[in-house]
Amino acid sequence: MSLAWSDEVAERDMAERFPQGACGCGADLAGAADLGATARHQQIEIPLVSARPLQHNLHTIACRCGRVHTASRPEGCRPSR
Structure with a gap:
């Protein structure tokens, strides 16, 4: 079995x-x-x-009103142990 010949070979991929x-x-x-x-x-x-x-470092900040907010994990990033 072999793969089809490709005419789309970049010049940089040719080896003389x-x-x-x-x-x-x-x-x-x-x-x-x-x-x-x-x-x-x-x-x-x-x-x-x-x-x-x-590594994603999730920072926590405190608003002047006293409420605390922590950045959310990026999508697909599972919680650490």
């Missing part, structure tokens, strides 16, 4: 790969003429997901 080392004649391939890309391969990379703690 060239043969390295020496030719059988002994010449260094770094100085050889580039004949262009003759094959293309794609792989799908799934980025690593990491969890990071995010």
